[in-house]
Amino acid sequence: MNIVLLGAPGAGKGTQAQKLVEEFGLVHISTGDLLRAAVKAQSKLGIEAKSYMDAGKLVPDQLVINLVKERLQADDAQAGFILDGFPRNTAQAVTLDSELASMERNLDAALLVDVKPDVIVKRLSSRRTCRSCGYTAPAGVDVCPRCGGEMYQRDDDKPETIQKRLDVYQTQTAPLVEYYRGHSILKEVDGDRPVDEVYADVKALLTA
Numbered sequence: 197m198n199i200v201l202l203g204a205p206g207a208g209k210g211t212q213a214q215k216l217v218e219e220f221g222l223v224h225i226s227t228g229d230l231l232r233a234a235v236k237a238q239s240k241l242g243i244e245a246k247s248y249m250d251a252g253k254l255v256p257d258q259l260v261i262n263l264v265k266e267r268l269q270a271d272d273a274q275a276g277f278i279l280d281g282f283p284r285n286t287a288q289a290v291t292l293d294s295e296l297a298s299m300e301r302n303l304d305a306a307l308l309v310d311v312k313p314d315v316i317v318k319r320l321s322s323r324r325t326c327r328s329c330g331y332t333a334p335a336g337v338d339v340c341p342r343c344g345g346e347m348y349q350r351d352d353d354k355p356e357t358i359q360k361r362l363d364v365y366q367t368q369t370a371p372l373v374e375y376y377r378g379h380s381i382l383k384e385v386d387g388d389r390p391v392d393e394v395y396a397d398v399k400a401l402l403t404a
């Protein structure tokens with residue numbers, strides 16, 4: 197099963213992806229996580245990406261596309277993947293389609309986790325992320341329940357950057373909903389509910 201996750205930052209894509217990984221053994225490919233790892237490692241890519249990320253802007257397409265291409269070719273991605281945070285605009289979606297076609301693979305579903313903007317602002321501003329494994333939890337959780345790592349507030353989860361990220365989502369990423377509807381692979385869930393309720397719908401939609 198090859199899946200693309202769509203939805204605003206903070207909609208719960210990573211949480212749903214994690215549950216799908218556990219149940220279906222898919223590989224979770226989060227471009228945000230890959231970029232944050234590159235920033236932490238201070239690699240050439242990380243140094244180039246950091247200023248865009250801190251400003252809540254998209255990192256230039258070619259940098260992210262190269263990262264995803266490489267990841268999709270790895271052995272562990274051959275049995276199925278969940279792309280989380282990619283594609284973020286139409287150019288990335290078109291490139292993904294042609295890359296998959298050249299690998300004789302295709303997408304089975306584009307899953308939209310739909311959450312209204314006012315809920316997103318509240319969720320993101322109180323979100324804490326594990327420095328070691330990327331696990332997210334609401335403010336007040338200081339130690340990662342999954343790996344014991346330190347929980348921190350991402351720079352781009354601070355109020356001044358949240359609105360910018362939502363604007364970028366609306367103008368550049370939201371049009372992908374129609375793109376995938378046009379390809380007849382769009383599935384939609386209401387993400388403004390408890391995690392397990394959302395996941396029950398996700399699973400039903402993907403296995404129907």
Ligand code: AMP
Nearest residue numbers: 205227228249253254255260281282284
């Ligand atoms: P995320 O964790 O998915 O919210 O991503 C955090 C930041 O990484 C975004 O605000 C962008 O700056 C950058 N980023 C992640 N994925 C992409 C992508 N597909 N294209 C461009 N920039 C990205």
